[in-house]
Amino acid sequence: MDIKEYIASGILELYVYGSLSEKENTEVYAILQEHPEALAEVERIENSLKELSAAVAPDLDTSIYSKIENRIDPEDNSVIPITRKRSNLPMYIGWAASVALLAGLFVQLNKNKELRQQLVENQIEKQLLEGKIQVAEEDLSQTKNLLSVLRNKEFIQVPLAAQQVDPNAYATVYWDKENQKAYIDVAGLPTPPPGKVYQVWSLGLNPLTPTSMGTLDAFTDNKNKIFSLSNPNNSEAFGITLEPEGGSESPTLEMLYTLGAVES
Numbered sequence: 108m109d110i111k112e113y114i115a116s117g118i119l120e121l122y123v124y125g126s127l128s129e130k131e132n133t134e135v136y137a138i139l140q141e142h143p144e145a146l147a148e149v150e151r152i153e154n155s156l157k158e159l160s161a162a163v164a165p166d167l168d169t170s171i172y173s174k175i176e177n178r179i180d181p182e183d184n185s186v187i188p189i190t191r192k193r194s195n196l197p198m199y200i201g202w203a204a205s206v207a208l209l210a211g212l213f214v215q216l217n218k219n220k221e222l223r224q225q226l227v228e229n230q231i232e233k234q235l236l237e238g239k240i241q242v243a244e245e246d247l248s249q250t251k252n253l254l255s256v257l258r259n260k261e262f263i264q265v266p267l268a269a270q271q272v273d274p275n276a277y278a279t280v281y282w283d284k285e286n287q288k289a290y291i292d293v294a295g296l297p298t299p300p301p302g303k304v305y306q307v308w309s310l311g312l313n314p315l316t317p318t319s320m321g322t323l324d325a326f327t328d329n330k331n332k333i334f335s336l337s338n339p340n341n342s343e344a345f346g347i348t349l350e351p352e353g354g355s356e357s358p359t360l361e362m363l364y365t366l367g368a369v370e371s
Contacts, residue, residue, distance in 0.1 A: 267365035310344040
């Protein structure tokens, strides 16, 4: 549709005047939803009508009577002088027409105001729905990626058992040794208290050599509780400790939550 030709057709003026059928009003309303320039034109028409309605009907121009009198010969007895009696009827008609126009305009303006409000609400609902769909699609994509990780037979699965600090804790490491990545499933860990963060360690056992793989930041925001960390180490075991925010250079063994060895 050429929106400029549509605006120039005059249908928007009829829409504002309330002269369209219900079907035509619905069609115009749909156009206003899709084309902001059409909505702006409707507002311009409404503003013009408001200015027009502010003016009252003008009084009749009395100069025409003076022109007629100047053309009449006062000595011509054939002309019968007429005493002009001014009538207020045209003024009353003008006022009545103005009042009727104003009443019609206010009714139509109120209808258009409700339509614009509905238009805004529909646009907000549309944006919210699109946002929910996008989030759902992103969640679905993320879930599919996680399932591919959990079901990949090439990954080394290492269960991490609970330690003394929390007998109910558990976690699992899915180690993609070839690509030097590890996926840490910590759904079995409690939410860390403020100022604390979980830190994952790659362990060499002989001698015991801990190497930090990183901290599990944004723990609460991660719905799936599965974190991806780099692991270029030749790991023999994995452990998770609770550390001060920002992490530690070496693990705090008193706060060791889970521990598990890689099967040889």
